[in-house]
Amino acid sequence: MIRHIFKLIWNKKSSNFLMLLEIFLSFIVLFVSLSFVIYNYRLLNKPLGFESQDRWMVYLNDMSELDSLSRGQLKETLELELEQMDRIQQIAFGNYAAPFSGNNSISGDDSGGFLIRSKLATVDINFAETMDLQVTSGRFFDDRDYANPNYEPVIVNQFFMDKYFPEKNMIDSIIVFSGDKQIIGVIEGYRYNGEFTEEEPMMLQLGHPRDNNLGVMYIDLQPGTTAAYEEAVNKKIADIVQDESFIILNLEDQRKQNSRSTWIPIIALISICTFLCINVALGLFGILWYNINKRKGEIGLRRALGAHTTDITKQFILEIIFLTALAVILGIVFAIQVPLLKLGPLEPINLYYAIALSAAIILIIVTVCALHPSWQASKIHPAIALHDD
Amino acid sequence: MIQLENIHKVYRTKTIETTALNNINIHIKKGEFVSIMGPSGCGKSTLLNVMGLLDEPTSGKVIVADQEVANYNSKATAAFRNQTLGFIFQSFHLIPDLSVIDNVELPLLYRKVNAKQRKALAIQALESVGLKNRTGHFPNQLSGGQKQRVAIARAIVGQPDILLADEPTGNLDSVMGNEVMDILLQLNQTLNTTIVMVTHDENMAKKTHRLLRIYDGSQVA
């Protein structure tokens, strides 16, 4: 039976060609679209490395006019007074390389024998707790680190370790990167540019709240704190700094807003794919009905020659599935070149997922579309199908 | 071989009710070659379809090869049709996308015969209708007479006991028609195949053992 169906498909190659082409092209479009969708979906599912829920970020007013002593006092007062408030759990400070800000500081150095490139951010000792960073080995900054150690202490992310010092325990080791630095801890990750960005080598440096560049304040609030509470916080800060030019941002809102620019093309791509699938389904339906009407005589004849209704259904479904499988295999042969030849910007794993998903989607659509017409075909009464005149 | 008792067949559509067969009683013995004649629309094809278990009578009893049909849609009936009956149609009903030999192999496909044996039997059947050298052709490359001979090869490849032919020469000129008729006569004589043939041609009917005349759904002779 299987050979028979291949023969039928082969002998109708000219009329099957267009359908083959349509399925093949649909597969390619699905593959390309889904590659990007899957790439972004996988990014979305990776942890950000920090918490944005119930976190506020305050861009403080410019304090560069103040001397470092009074600046330090002002920030200390901010920290103490705010932590007194009922819904505030903790305060931390950092520089302007802040989450979702778009500000980045990048540095490279090859004096250690190979090039190390890393993003940099400066934070104070409360940053890990306030933002819920996960320290996987070593420790985070603490008071000891302010006491002028021999080497500048730094924290790096796991990605930094995997990229530059794989399979080595570097805790407390000194590396050469814009001077000697001592790695005192490793954090799981810190994708502060947003959930649709890749993890990159990241290094945290220690700053003191009194430093002029630590102009961003982070607030960890009790779960469920509403926007209404902002007014009280706003008033408190204004009272202390005697200035109205600071801005309070909700980190969760920032996260959503930051993702929106990526969600739009993803939704557009998914819509294109859906539209394409509906189109393919309708096209297939049309072709199948046409085929079955044209082949009524054949159906009646096969029944007369001893085919059972299930044989007819099976034949029509298998014909369309084999044809689809052929188109999909052809599509896979083309698509697989992208990861094999390392074409394009995406990691191969995304492409393999996209190939598998595209193939599955097309085979499912085709099978579902083929079921009803093929079943209807078997219902055609042989005596009527064979009626001459 | 074929026994029809009190067969009625009524076609009901929304607007009209057509009595295609009205109290038909026929008994055809093994090895008989019977022809059926009658004006167009009198129910000949319906009668043949009933004999071929392709159509269920409204009432009456159908016994073919000593078996009474229980369920027209069962696998057993499909298999029985495949084993016992061969069909030949006025318009040939060859599958245009299959070569001559693949068309002839069709009945064996529903019988789980292996590919090699199918091919051998199909060639043998084509040889017996004089088309051994046309196996790779497609139906549209054949003349009407050749097409009908392919259809006969297909009908006999499974060696059925009964052949049902609905105006097999209706679309053929007299030369080709006679060729086809000669093949049927020979099958009947050498293999003792029971044949029921609908025809409009008195000369062809005369060559058969027995002639049944139908008029308006009833048997008149």
Ligand SMILES: Nc1ncnc2c1ncn2[C@@H]1O[C@H](COP(=O)(O)OP(=O)(O)O)[C@@H](O)[C@H]1O
């Ligand atoms: N499927 C059907 N539905 C309704 N009427 C039918 C159907 N098939 C045949 N008939 C009617 O039954 C009668 C006998 O038809 P048929 O057996 O094809 O006649 P013949 O083969 O003798 O020309 C005709 O009146 C025809 O119109």
Ligand SMILES: [Mg+2]
């Ligand atoms: Mg007729």
